[in-house]
Amino acid sequence: MAVLSRGYAVVAWNWGVLLQQRRNIMSSIFRAEKAIEDLQNNPYYEKYCRKITAFQNTSPGEFMTRLREHKEQNTTIKQAYGEEREFSSLLHPKEDIAKCHSPTFTKQKVLNDVMKMELVADKKCEEIKQIWEEYHKQKEVIAAAVPSIVYDTINLRSQQFPVFVFPLPRDRGYEFILCQFSGHEAHFTPLINYQAHKENAPECLTMTHYTDLKEKGLVLMRGEYNKDILNGTEAQCLANQLQLYYGQDNAKRLKLLERFTYTPQEFKHMDLIAELECLSL
Incomplete structure (x- = not known):
């Protein structure tokens, strides 16, 4: 019984890990979709969508990194200066x-x-x-x-x-x-x-x-x-x-x-x- 219990415990622990991994994957997919949706709402997205799509297809990892950095930058600026500074933060150079x-x-x-x-x-x-x-x-x-x-x-x-x-x-x-x-x-x-x-x-x-x-x-x-x-x-x-x-x-x-x-x-x-x-x- 003790061995059987440990077996169930191992199975339960593995199942928990799998569930957490699935949650992480789904969360990443959701964040990616939300980031891309935000980008598409940019009034000038249509003009540059081909270049952006090509960049996404050829370098998907770097593409997501750039989107994440952009979102983090906006969040930091909003916290520091309020919502009105969101556009101005895009003008702030490196x-x-x-x-x-x-x-x-x-x-x-x-x-x-x-x-x-x-x-x-x-x-x-x-x-x-x-x-x-x-x-x-x-x-x-x-x-x-x-x-x-x-x-x-x-x-x-x-x-x-x-x-x-x-x-x-x-x-x-x-x-x-x-x-x-x-x-x-x-x-x-x-x-x-x-x-x-x-x-x-x-x-x-x-x-x-x-x-x-x-x-x-x-x-x-x-x-x-x-x-x-x-x-x-x-x-x-x-x-x-x-x-x-x-x-x-x-x-x-x-x-x-x-x-x-x-x-x-x-x-x-x-x-x-x-x-x-x-x-x-």
Whole structure:
């Protein structure tokens, strides 16, 4: 009887372990389904669902890890700042991302990589501007000739505020685009891509400022964009906002840069949208 009792005890214990394992599995499945459901509720999920699905299929473990980290981050921010900070927490960059600006480990691009320097070497500023704009007119890029004094301000502020976000008007509202400066380049990626891929997020726009002719009074800008994510008008909208925030002396916009960088708990994404709508009016 004693042996039989021990046998039953072993069987009962094994059955209990199996039940607990089943509960753990079902709980994991439920959490995964809930996390994916939350992701699908994102208004921009439809636009990037193919990339997200591909990432889920090729790296399911990493996919779930990223979802879990994202949920934990939101929970922490909510506890610290309340429900209103949930969206702003998504804008908060990695702790070390602001340090990536300097020094830059990529080779600085030179104007001769784009066009022959002899075309503009002996030209005046207005002529250079016309040549530069005409040169890019038939190309699927954005371009501009920025006065050196304006670019000095942009460059200085890019070192003070190396990461920022810009609202981009979409059919169903606004999509936020993360911008990070590195040397004389500005790199843009949709915020949802940064959430999924972090520092490996693919870029939607890269703006390069060529300083070869700075002594003549001009810095030439060329922006290459991903046509699967942006069109020319949207790329230009981001470039215009960059110049407004980084290249002009405006106390209100400067305050937004400072809040995002130094006091993110005071930063509200709706302030950016309100500023853009005022500009549109």
